[in-house]
Amino acid sequence: MTDRFLGFVVKECRHILREKRTLAMLFAIPLALVMLFGYVISMDIDHTPVAVLDSSQGDPLARKLVQKLEAADQFRIVDQVRCEADIDAAFRDGTVKMVVVIPAGFGSDARRVEGTAVQLVTDASDLNIATTLIGYATAIVRDLNAELNTEQGLLSADTAPLRVDVRMMYNPELKSAYMFVPGVIAMIVMIVAAMMTSVTLAREKETGTLRLLTVSPLKGRTVVLGKVLPYFVLTAVNTAVIMLLGTLVFGMPCHGSLWGVMLLCALFILAAIGLGILISSLVKTQQTALTASLVGLLMPTMLLSGFIFPLANMPEAMQWVCRIVPATWFIEGIKGLMLKGQPVGDLWLPLTILGAMAGVLIGLALWMFARRDRPAR
Amino acid sequence: MDERSIITEHLTRRFGTFTAVDDLTFDVGRGEVFGFLGANGAGKTTAIRMLCGLLRPTSGQAEVAGCDVARNPEQVKRRIGYMSQRFSLYNDLTVSENLQLFGTIYGLSRTRLRERIREMYRRLSMERIKDQLVGGLPPGWKQKIALSAAMLHRPQVLFLDEPTGGVDPLERRRFWELILDTAAGGTTILVTTHYLDEALYCNRTLIMADGRIQAIGQPRTLMSEHQAADMDDLFSRLTRPAGGTTGRKEAEV
Amino acid sequence: MIEAENISKKRGNAAALKDVSLQVPEGTIHGLIGADGAGKTTLFDILVTLLRPDTGTASVGGHDIREQWREVRKTVGYMPAAFSLYGDLSVRENLEFFARIYRQPAGRIASLAGDIWAQIEPFSDRPAAQLSGGMKQKLALCCALIHDPEVLMLDEPTTGVDPVSRSEFWAALRKLAGKGKTVLVSTSYMDEAARCDRITLLHRGTVLDSLVPNEAEAHYRGTLYEIGSADIGLNTRMLHILRSWSLSCGCYSFGDRIHLGTALPAMRAETVAGYLRGQGIDTSQVSVRPASPTVEDLFIQLTSASPEAEETENSWTNEAS
Numbered sequence: 018m019t020d021r022f023l024g025f026v027v028k029e030c031r032h033i034l035r036e037k038r039t040l041a042m043l044f045a046i047p048l049a050l051v052m053l054f055g056y057v058i059s060m061d062i063d064h065t066p067v068a069v070l071d072s073s074q075g076d077p078l079a080r081k082l083v084q085k086l087e088a089a090d091q092f093r094i095v096d097q098v099r100c101e102a103d104i105d106a107a108f109r110d111g112t113v114k115m116v117v118v119i120p121a122g123f124g125s126d127a128r129r130v131e132g133t134a135v136q137l138v139t140d141a142s143d144l145n146i147a148t149t150l151i152g153y154a155t156a157i158v159r160d161l162n163a164e165l166n167t168e169q170g171l172l173s174a175d176t177a178p179l180r181v182d183v184r185m186m187y188n189p190e191l192k193s194a195y196m197f198v199p200g201v202i203a204m205i206v207m208i209v210a211a212m213m214t215s216v217t218l219a220r221e222k223e224t225g226t227l228r229l230l231t232v233s234p235l236k237g238r239t240v241v242l243g244k245v246l247p248y249f250v251l252t253a254v255n256t257a258v259i260m261l262l263g264t265l266v267f268g269m270p271c272h273g274s275l276w277g278v279m280l281l282c283a284l285f286i287l288a289a290i291g292l293g294i295l296i297s298s299l300v301k302t303q304q305t306a307l308t309a310s311l312v313g314l315l316m317p318t319m320l321l322s323g324f325i326f327p328l329a330n331m332p333e334a335m336q337w338v339c340r341i342v343p344a345t346w347f348i349e350g351i352k353g354l355m356l357k358g359q360p361v362g363d364l365w366l367p368l369t370i371l372g373a374m375a376g377v378l379i380g381l382a383l384w385m386f387a388r389r390d391r392p393a394r
Numbered sequence: 395m396d397e398r399s400i401i402t403e404h405l406t407r408r409f410g411t412f413t414a415v416d417d418l419t420f421d422v423g424r425g426e427v428f429g430f431l432g433a434n435g436a437g438k439t440t441a442i443r444m445l446c447g448l449l450r451p452t453s454g455q456a457e458v459a460g461c462d463v464a465r466n467p468e469q470v471k472r473r474i475g476y477m478s479q480r481f482s483l484y485n486d487l488t489v490s491e492n493l494q495l496f497g498t499i500y501g502l503s504r505t506r507l508r509e510r511i512r513e514m515y516r517r518l519s520m521e522r523i524k525d526q527l528v529g530g531l532p533p534g535w536k537q538k539i540a541l542s543a544a545m546l547h548r549p550q551v552l553f554l555d556e557p558t559g560g561v562d563p564l565e566r567r568r569f570w571e572l573i574l575d576t577a578a579g580g581t582t583i584l585v586t587t588h589y590l591d592e593a594l595y596c597n598r599t600l601i602m603a604d605g606r607i608q609a610i611g612q613p614r615t616l617m618s619e620h621q622a623a624d625m626d627d628l629f630s631r632l633t634r635p636a637g638g639t640t641g642r643k644e645a646e647v
Numbered sequence: 648m649i650e651a652e653n654i655s656k657k658r659g660n661a662a663a664l665k666d667v668s669l670q671v672p673e674g675t676i677h678g679l680i681g682a683d684g685a686g687k688t689t690l691f692d693i694l695v696t697l698l699r700p701d702t703g704t705a706s707v708g709g710h711d712i713r714e715q716w717r718e719v720r721k722t723v724g725y726m727p728a729a730f731s732l733y734g735d736l737s738v739r740e741n742l743e744f745f746a747r748i749y750r751q752p753a754g755r756i757a758s759l760a761g762d763i764w765a766q767i768e769p770f771s772d773r774p775a776a777q778l779s780g781g782m783k784q785k786l787a788l789c790c791a792l793i794h795d796p797e798v799l800m801l802d803e804p805t806t807g808v809d810p811v812s813r814s815e816f817w818a819a820l821r822k823l824a825g826k827g828k829t830v831l832v833s834t835s836y837m838d839e840a841a842r843c844d845r846i847t848l849l850h851r852g853t854v855l856d857s858l859v860p861n862e863a864e865a866h867y868r869g870t871l872y873e874i875g876s877a878d879i880g881l882n883t884r885m886l887h888i889l890r891s892w893s894l895s896c897g898c899y900s901f902g903d904r905i906h907l908g909t910a911l912p913a914m915r916a917e918t919v920a921g922y923l924r925g926q927g928i929d930t931s932q933v934s935v936r937p938a939s940p941t942v943e944d945l946f947i948q949l950t951s952a953s954p955e956a957e958e959t960e961n962s963w964t965n966e967a968s
Contacts, residue, residue, distance in 0.1 A: 024747030035735045225731030232695050232725045235748045392699045433809035434779045533683045560835050562682030563943045564950050567899045594902020629810050
């Protein structure tokens, strides 16, 4: 078994490596994404207009904070917001990118045990800028905390009297360029794992090599597993590339467990390969395999997974359809783990469903190919 | 009018340093059935592609149906018909849909096309199968329909590339009778085949090896000239010099 | 050793095979002769155990194809009808792959295939798709030989291959049979029948006849005449005249000759010439002589007797344009 299996895997790798154009395309797609979404990202936040809404009436601590903000290169304090009601208009005009709200009794509250909070209000429609601004502002508040603690003879790392309270406006779901990353991964996995597996297997059918394999001592299940392994590795590498691109270029965070992310990806890839093999066992030619994968797999992955159209906006019956699309669960899981930082335990549902799908699909593929071993009726 | 339908003079085609067709000079008369024989890679396909105006000669000239293949390939294409066993018809279309398609490709007017197709049905008694899908027909029928499709525009020269592969002997004979019949009507026919006995249907045969003409003439005359027992014998004498294996032809691909 | 008895198989509603029987002893080449759609591939599918027959029994190398299909597969070296190797892999890679799944050292091929491997070895690094037709088939034969099978089943190995390579291929098969291999090979080239020890003529799923190739004459009913002249136009005229002759049973052109079959066992050639003269043919340039029937003549005789053949007979030949 192992030697034949390895022989098959070697052959499969040769096919993959020989198709230079396809291979180049697989790795060019992530690069194309950078170009596509690149314009959305503007890292340039020098002297960004920031307003301060100070309700503390000249509290020295508040003044200190404003001075610190003013001293930073990133910020330029503007005088646009006088009261709470101005905030909205200022954001809409684009004259202000962040408003620092200092509450009444700021200085005195800071010296109490409960402490106080600085509220950072940002325009989250440009999420990248918003998060960067918050990052800088939070650092300044942290500095101030350290100073306050030293003043009171405490260690600088002790409990912070000033907390930061972030309020993102206009984009409660925090959609950003990197929100596309899970959807893009789902697409790539479908192309590499499902479509390529189905097309290459259909080719073996079409050219008659599968007949030779059936007559040979090679078992149907070895053929299936020999397809799964190389395409799993190829897809996994591809997925990793996009993930890296997402985190390094788009600044996509990974708040949750990396192992959880890997597990989720692995299950999704396996389910996709299973789908690919199933398609190939139902069609006769490469052409139909390609069409079936495009219509049966790629379209739903794009349209019915929440990638492009949010599920919440769909009629209920449609939502049920979406739930049988593996990509739906994958995207939900990835968002939960990476962006929301949910613990793996909270995502048992997507994980279980994807795991079940992978198991059932690969099992079905194995069964269908094992059945081919016997003389046909 | 010139009574020769194909005239080639020193026709040569090189691919890089490799000479696929080397100094081909021959002509084919109007209404002649001309056999084109040679092993795979002897240069047959390259020669035919040049004659059909699909490939420019490196040097030399060829005139097909009165048009120069290098200067006027579009005119050449309009005046010739081409049929190959490998690709000819759309299996998922019916007989009449296939014929209509090919007629339209060659720019026949609707009335003329209808007339020609009707004539074709009558001649081959195909009326009863005209609405059947081509894919489900026996190979013998497919070939007749493919030939009809290639002849709808009444070409002066017909190129048949291995037209009889895979059909039973009876069908093959019927097909050849159809070819001879067509030639008798004045159409010039250039045919390639792997069934060497079929060369005897041709008025003249050209045998190619290594891109060159090895022999040209009436099959019976060639056989007696080379003291060959039959076409197979003649063919192996001319295409395989003493002790030679199939080395050169592998170099071509 | 291959034995098949009364194999029948339906494909859809149509019968692909009807009561087909054959026997191939060890060390012999058995030819399955028939056109596309004759049922050759279906029979191969059944004998290599890809397909179960509806009725009938068969054994390959002593193993029953129904019960011991695993053993049958180990016994058989199989070459499907279409080129069934990996075109993007090189000659060597293809061979190595099959060697590996059969757990054989790839180097063994030189001793198993001898000449054939010697002919393709110089192109070891070339992708299989870029080989010529003849070379592809030789490579496929090498891959089928890698596990030194007792029985070889080759489905149309010479289709589309040029005459010289075909001849080389048959020489290789003869050598393999000499080593004791049982060879079942199908072809649509009638002239290849002579290369076999025994042939089965297959037509539309039924066995027309089974014979030793040089026995064709004994199986032919009636007498055969070869009639011909150097004038093609005259030949065509004679063909039509002879077809409508009441004594003719089957009249077909064989290149520049006409083969005329007659039911009468001992008719003289002069009778044919006399009939032609009576129809206004100048027979001074026409040769009429008795001929010994070939497998092809026999095949034509057997197939033209079928009702479908008659239906289309003469449908177009008598309409000169």
